[in-house]
Amino acid sequence: MxxxxxxxxxxxxxxxxxxxxxxxxxxxxxxxxxxxxxxxxxxxxxxxxxxxxxxxxxxxxxxxNALVVDALAAFGAEAAPLHDSGDIDADLVDFLEALAAATASPQGRALLTLVASAREDPELRAVVDEVFKRRLSMLDHRLKTAIERGELPPVESSFLAEMLTGPVQLFVTRRARAFTRADAVRVTGVVLAGIRATHSA
Amino acid sequence: MxxxxxxxxxxxxxxxxxxxxxxxxxxxxxxxxxxxxxxxxxxxxxxxxxxxxxxxxxxxxxxxNALVVDALAAFGAEAAPLHDSGDIDADLVDFLEALAAATASPQGRALLTLVASAREDPELRAVVDEVFKRRLSMLDHRLKTAIERGELPPVESSFLAEMLTGPVQLFVTRRARAFTRADAVRVTGVVLAGIRATHSA
CATH class of the missing domain: 1.10.10.60 (Homeodomain-like)
Structure with missing residues (x-):
């Protein structure tokens, strides 16, 4: 601590x-x-x-429940922040690299396991959904700025979040080796190229 | 049954x-x-x-353990097969749609939860890793054919598998609505366009 x-x-x-x-x-x-x-x-x-x-x-x-939501959201924001350096590609690479490290940490793994099982409980589900909502609104805010600047075509933040973080989560939970910065660059590169090719500005 | x-x-x-x-x-x-x-x-x-x-x-x-591996691999192959219709884009859309349905089913959810916890156990980890290996070799076989036909640039099957199935898994475990065929088309479209834009043939 x-x-x-x-x-x-x-x-x-x-x-x-x-x-x-x-x-x-x-x-x-x-x-x-x-x-x-x-x-x-x-x-x-x-x-x-x-x-x-x-x-x-x-x-x-x-x-x-408000304490639980704030604590989990703060852990996520602290462990995997999404900064605004003016370059959305670079900021998303940093974000994925930090997210992978947080997901692989003992605390991150414990929290993810717990969040997965909490969703089976009707009352706790609302709590963890609120945490996801907070995380998504952070991402949404940063993406809107990138879209306004013409760095990205208009895209739903929930869709982009799933496209970027889904592969990271599978990689971290299934592969034997660590997720590196090169992996973050590769995942971000494929997703953003794909979004730019399939969504029009 | x-x-x-x-x-x-x-x-x-x-x-x-x-x-x-x-x-x-x-x-x-x-x-x-x-x-x-x-x-x-x-x-x-x-x-x-x-x-x-x-x-x-x-x-x-x-x-x-061989019975466990064969049973889990057969469940995956039966519930979410990857066919060869000659069109890799269409076959991957079918695959993701079936995978989402299998993941959302009670049996699929139970098996996924169990596989996640089995990886914390050194002996069971080898068993579930063998299941993933089997699934990956099925995907690898189909992708090699698509690459040989010039439908895709050379790409590692494990990377493509994570890019495609990671978002589906997050979607199914976190969203309130069902994953539809349109979602499968969208995920496949972004990933394949991204792969084609960033990997050279």
């Missing part, structure tokens, strides 16, 4: 004590969800692991 | 009493694996469900 003052990229993280406390709580919650499952998440353990008072957790997240 | 004389496509299935008995055993085994898991598979239950003598099962599959 990253502790205050030990974060890798302090410059990128929005400051303020409240923001830092919230981030520590979300990181602790994601770690505990990966270990104990969504149903096993306990506020007192989140507080202990985050090094904050239990009331801080309750005050920020009176609703338990 | 399909019983002798009730098969949908009798013309396509190789005849002979031995072949029919083997097929019934494999279908019964796949059904029981979906219900009880790989570890729960029992020869006497396979024999009962297939309507054959237990010695028939032992004689054909003295090795238990």
């Amino acid at each position: 990253a502790k205050e003052g030990q974060t890798r990229e302090p410059a990128r993280r929005p400051g303020g004590r409240t923001a830092r406390v919230r981030r520590r709580i979300l990181e602790a919650a994601a770690e505990l969800i990966a270990r104990d499952g969504i149903g096993g998440l306990r506020y007192d353990q989140v507080a202990d692991l985050a090094g904050v008072n239990k009331t801080s957790v309750y005050r920020n997240w009176p609703d338990r | 399909a019983k002798e004389g009730q098969t949908r496509e009798p013309a396509r299935r190789p005849g002979g009493r031995t072949a029919r008995v083997r097929r019934r055993i494999l279908e019964a085994a796949a059904e029981l694996i979906a219900r009880d898991g790989i570890g729960g598979l029992r020869y006497d239950q396979v024999a009962d469900l297939a309507g054959v003598n237990k010695t028939s099962v032992y004689r054909n599959w003295p090795d238990r």
